[in-house]
Amino acid sequence: MARRTETAGRLDDAARAGWLYYVAGRTQDEIASAMGISRQSAQRLVSLAVAERLIKVRLDHPIAECLELGEAMRSKFGLTHVDIVPSDPGSSSTTIGIAEAGAAEIERWLKRPDPIVLAVGTGRTLKAAIDQLPAMECPQHRIMSLTGNIGPDGSAAYYNVIFSMADAVKARHYPMPLPVLVSSSEERDLLHRQSLVQSTLKLGREADVAFVGIGELGVDAPLCLDGFLDPAEMTRLMEEGATGEICGWMYDGEGRLLDGSINERVASVPLPSRESTTVIGLAKGKRKYAALLAALRGRMINGVITDEATARHLLSA
Amino acid sequence: MARRTETAGRLDDAARAGWLYYVAGRTQDEIASAMGISRQSAQRLVSLAVAERLIKVRLDHPIAECLELGEAMRSKFGLTHVDIVPSDPGSSSTTIGIAEAGAAEIERWLKRPDPIVLAVGTGRTLKAAIDQLPAMECPQHRIMSLTGNIGPDGSAAYYNVIFSMADAVKARHYPMPLPVLVSSSEERDLLHRQSLVQSTLKLGREADVAFVGIGELGVDAPLCLDGFLDPAEMTRLMEEGATGEICGWMYDGEGRLLDGSINERVASVPLPSRESTTVIGLAKGKRKYAALLAALRGRMINGVITDEATARHLLSA
DNA sequence: CCAGTTTGTGAGTAATTGCCCATGAGCGAA
DNA sequence: TTCGCTCATGGGCAATTACTCACAAACTGG
Known part of the structure; x- marks a missing residue:
């Protein structure tokens, strides 16, 4: 040639x-x-x-150890969906394994012939999972973003999860043209009254399944790095008991949404009801332990994809 | 453990x-x-x-489909060479893709440093492939035509495959200065005794690889259009079971050469042995289905370059 | 309980793969 | 046109992986 x-x-x-x-x-x-x-x-x-990620490898065998941990997780936290992948003690990656398993689960949902609404959050882990998706044709489904894709400076950067996903699976997609955090609850309400945003909010309530990342807090947490919160405010929030964050929604060590004004400034779509929707959190690693544990305790999520080591820790807590 | x-x-x-x-x-x-x-x-x-097939690898690229079809073709028909190109559902061209792939394969053979004998048939598809060849210098190789290039009226028209090819690749070339069909087996034998023709016939037996088109039959088939056969005779042959034609050689639905007198009047070089030579057929499209299938079944060819849609049809047959 | 067979193990060795480097061809700028 | 610059190429070599062999543990069927 x-x-x-x-x-x-x-x-x-x-x-x-x-x-x-x-x-x-x-x-x-x-x-x-x-x-x-x-x-x-x-x-x-x-x-x-x-x-170029043309080849996708996956393991199609339920490792007994992982299954047992999964079963224990399911019963301890009352979960609808659990997936535990093997840990790689030598790797420092926070996405390896989770990304592949997440992609497999997303694919499983998308393969359904009957139309569904699939919601996604944002974050590095979720982005890594989306990147593992194969090309598909899913015109029957709708995918929507629970969080805005606008940065604090007005740029449209941030982790571009929904667009990458729509690109891979060819489904109708509904982004949130808002930042994650705005300056006041009034501004949030104003933005949410836009009809375009209204329809996305409505879609959020109809979601059949949602895939979200679990955000840990700290001065080097995503929300700070991406400029939505300054370190001082982050520190204050943590002193008030903030333990984790999902799509911007802050919660305490028991997985209860914080009362303070912070959550009134979150412009994200409210998390779909855990009664009617499977809300699956993707996270692994020490840094996420506290945030993940709290989210599970408070049923912020009712599904989880994580690794053995993290599952062990959560079970022993 | x-x-x-x-x-x-x-x-x-x-x-x-x-x-x-x-x-x-x-x-x-x-x-x-x-x-x-x-x-x-x-x-x-x-x-x-x-x-144990616990590890599933998949390739996320349109080419993957073609390779799998190729593998299936190879095992079903015992082929030496297979190349499946993507189908373009929107195009009605009978050569697009095939021509490029055929040229690539021809080029691959011509790039060999050691001398080979390359045989070509004729037809629109093959001509299109030759037209895709880049300029090359191949003095070590010899290329020969399996079919004559003289029309029934004595003109030297017809698809001038061998000359175009020699022009592009600068190799010694051996045309067949005969028509495809002559009036009787005696005339054929007489013509074949010419020493010039003799050397070409000999070369045909030594060919390392042959590229041939697959001719479908019908009153609008190339053999009729080019005036070698009149529609009445074509109809008669088809009633006798003729299904396709390669370099003029007629065969039935099982890929057996027809016994009738027709093949005794074919002045083409006999197809090189499929034991020692790679004989690659180029064809795609509905009109060629039956002829291609029969050629594969009877091992008239042991290599094929076709498109996805045609491969699917051949596999399901 | 014993002999035959199957299955797993480690060592050694051949085959395969990954990586670095020098080379040369194509491409854009001067 | 010529000079760099970039990048694909192929060779060589070291790292990694696959295979073969001989032996030992476990299992089977008297």
């Missing part, structure tokens, strides 16, 4: 090589001669396929 | 090792020390996980 500067053609080749390597189980040498390139090029294509 | 006779426990360990290897990306050494076993055992667990 003489001259291929075009990235598309290269990705095609990468996909081919990746398929031959992972699915067909050929060696890189065989792939090289089959595709008429050198072994080194074949190796590059294979690793490109991995780097 | 070490002693586990129960198969279930072993599978659990395999799943765990497989997860650490494929999802977490650790080396087998790391897994071994993490699980407290030897590296060799870790390797065994990983390969067990693969063997």
Whole structure:
């Protein structure tokens, strides 16, 4: 294949090589001669396929240990959905495993033929999960964002979960064109009266399932890093007992929404009712222990995807 | 963890090792020390996980579908070479995709440093493929035409595949200065005794690879349009079971050459042996389904370049 | 309880893969 | 046009992985 500067053609080749390597189980040498390139090029294509996330690996076996932990979690916290993935003691990643399992669960919901409303929050973990989604065609479903995608400076950055997701699964999508936190409850109410926002709020109440990240608090928490809260206010909130945050909604150690003014400034969609909706939290790792435990205790969430080590800690608490 | 006779426990360990290897990306050494076993055992667990299909790999790229279809085609029809290109449902072209893929495969053969003999048939599809060839310098190779390039009226028109090709790739070329069909087997034999034709016939037997189009039959088939067969004779042949034609050689629904006199009047070079030569058929589209299927069934060809839709049809037949 | 068979283990070795480097081709700027 | 610059390529080498062999534990069926 003489001259291929075009990235598309290269990705095609990468996909081919990746398929031959992972699915067909050929060696890189065989792939090289089959595709008429050198072994080194074949190796590059294979690793490109991995780097571009063209290949998705997943483990399809209920590991007994994880199942038992899951069952214990289910009964201790009264959960609708539990998924425990193995821990990798050597890795410091806060998403590995969770992202894949989250994507698998999201995919399971999206595969349903009958239309559903799927809600998503935001955050690094959720973004990592979305990135694992395969391309799908889901015109029957609607996906909506529980949190705004506007930064405190008006930019549309933040973790662009809903758009990435809609891009992958081709469903109608309803973002929240608002920041997470606004300056006052009046401003929040004003913004929420916009008809566009109204329809998203309504959709939130109809959600069949919601996937949310669990935000820990601290001066290096996402809300501070992204500029919604300054460290001083964060510190004050924590002194008042704030323990965690889901879609911006602050809660205390028992998983009760904080009474203070902070939650009146949250412009996110209220979390769907845990009576009618499966609200699944994705989180693992020490930093999330307290926030996750509180969320479970207060039934902020009724489903969880986490890892063994975290599950053990939550059960022993 | 070490002693586990129960198969279930072993599978659990395999799943765990497989997860650490494929999802977490650790080396087998790391897994071994993490699980407290030897590296060799870790390797065994990983390969067990693969063997038990606990690890599911999938490729998230449109090409994946084509490769799977290709693999299915290869095993169903015992093919040496398969290439499936994506279908473009919106296009009515009978060459798009096939032409590019055919050119790529031809190029792959011509890039070989050691001399080969490359045979080509004729037809619109093959012409389109040749037109996609880049300019090359291949003095080491020889290319030869399996079919004549003389029209029934003595003109040298018809699809001028071999000359276009030689023009592009600068190799020695051996056309067949004969029509496709002559009036009798005697005339055919007479023509074939010419020494010029003899050397081309010999070359045909030595071909390393052959690229041929698949001709469908019908009153609007190429053989009729180009004036070699009149519609009445075509109709008669079809009533006798003729299903398709490769380089003029007529075959029935099972891919057997027809016994009748028709094939005795074909002046083309016999198709190279499918034992020693890769004979690749290029075709796609509904009109070619029957002819292609029969050619594959009877092993008239042992390689194919076609599109997704056609491959699906052939597999379901 | 014993002999035969199956299954798992570790060691050694061959095969495969990942990575670094020098090279050369294509592309844009001067 | 020429000079850099970037990037894909292929070779070589070290790391990693797969396979083979011989042996031992466990299991089976007298």
